[in-house]
Amino acid sequence: MSLNTADEVEYEALPSNAGLGVNMAAGALAGISEHAVMFPVDMIKTRMQVFATSPSAVYSGIGNAFTRISSTEGMRAMWRGVSSVILGAGPAHAVHFGTYEAVKELTGGNRMGNQWLSTSLAGAAATIASDALMNPFDVIKQRMQVHKSEFRSVWTCATTVYRNEGLNAFYVSYPTTLMMTVPFTAVQFTVYEQLKKLMNPTGEYSPVTHVIAGGLAGGVAAGVTTPLDVAKTLLQTKGSSQDPEIRRCRGIADACRIILRRDGLKGFARGLSPRVLTFMPSNALCWLSYEFFKALIRE
Incomplete structure (x- = not known):
C-alpha cells in the first residue's frame, strides 16, 4: 500500500471517527x-x-523458565492455551477499540x-466492555498454561x-481484572496519546512513533498494575491448585492476604x-497494527 500519492488518504490524517466497523475490525486484527x-x-x-507446590515448577527468571520448560515439556508447551487467546482476543479487542474510539469522540x-x-x-470504558467478554477465555488460557496442566484443548478445559x-x-477474577485493567488502560492510552503528540506533533505517517509510544505506554502500565495481576492469576488458577487454602480463596482480599503472608x-x-x-x-x-489496519480498511 503506497502512502505517497496525493490521491491516497494520509495514515495519520484519517478522520478519528472513521467508523465503528473500521475501528472494531482494526482492533480485532491488532489484538x-x-x-x-x-x-x-x-x-x-x-x-x-502461581504458588507452586512442586519445586520443579519454581523458576528463578525468564531464561531459567524458558530453558526448563522447553527442555522438559517441549517447545509446544510454550504455546499451550494460545487458541483460547486467539478465539477471545479478536472479539474482545474489536469491542475494546470500538468502545474507545466511540467514547473518545463522544467526550x-x-x-x-x-x-x-x-x-x-x-x-x-473500553476495558470494562472488553474484559467482560475476554475474562472466561483468560481463565481457560491460564488453566492450560500452568505446570502439569491436564488440559490440551479449549473445549475440554471450558467444559x-x-x-x-x-x-x-x-468470572471470579472479573472484579480483580477490572481493578487492574481499568487503571492499566487509562495509563496506557494516556501515555500513548501524549507521547504520540509529543513525538509526532505534525500528525504525519510515522510507524516508529506508534512503536515507541505504544511500547513505553505498555511497559509503564504493566509495571504499575503487576500486583493486581498476581492476585488475578491466583484467582483464575485456584481450581487447578492442590493447596486447600488457595482453592478456598473467594476474591481479591483473600488473594492479597495469601500473597502477603506467604511471600511478603x-x-x-x-x-x-x-x-x-x-x-x-x-x-x-498492537498500536502499530491497529493504526495500520485502520488505515488499510478505511482506504
Missing part, C-alpha cells in the same frame, strides 16, 4: 497479532506467578489540545471447569519482568 506473538513470554509470566477527545481526561475515560466449578469460575510484599512483584517484557513489544505491535 490477535499482539497476543499470538508474545504468548510464550505470557506463559512464563503465569508460571512464575470530545478528538478535539485539538490535551484531552487527557477524555482519553482516560475512553480507555476505562471441565464449568462442570466442576460452575459459571462463577470464569515482594510476592506482589511475581512475574514483573516477563509481564513488562510481554507488554512492551506486544503493545508496540
